Amino acid sequence: MEFMLQLMQVKKTIEVVKNFPGLGEKIKKAREGDKRSLSQICRESGISRPYWYQLENEQIYSSVSEEMIRKIEATLGVDFGVSFED
Structure with a gap:
């Protein structure tokens, strides 16, 4: 009998x-x-409309992931200047 590691x-x-x-x-x-419509933007970025409005209004009660910001940037074709470099 052969075992695979x-x-x-x-x-x-x-x-x-x-x-x-x-x-x-x-x-x-x-x-x-x-x-594009907000519905289309949300669909393309994988974000719900209510969450999108929370982001725009900065009514997020926890941290937003860098991955989420990168998805938004990619969908909208912009760079928001979010960097963790000092």
Whole structure:
């Protein structure tokens, strides 16, 4: 009987939290400058309309992931300047 060695992968996640004042307004302006409907933008970015409005109004009660911001940037074709480099 032959045994296969299986490797278990372990992922280390480092959480860095940084404030980006005015990011919600930037998201809103970028959306308003886009010709697509909010429904289409939300569909393409995988974000619900209620959550999108919470982002624009900065009424998020937990941190927004960098991945989420990158999805929005990609969908709208913009760069919001979100960086964790000092």
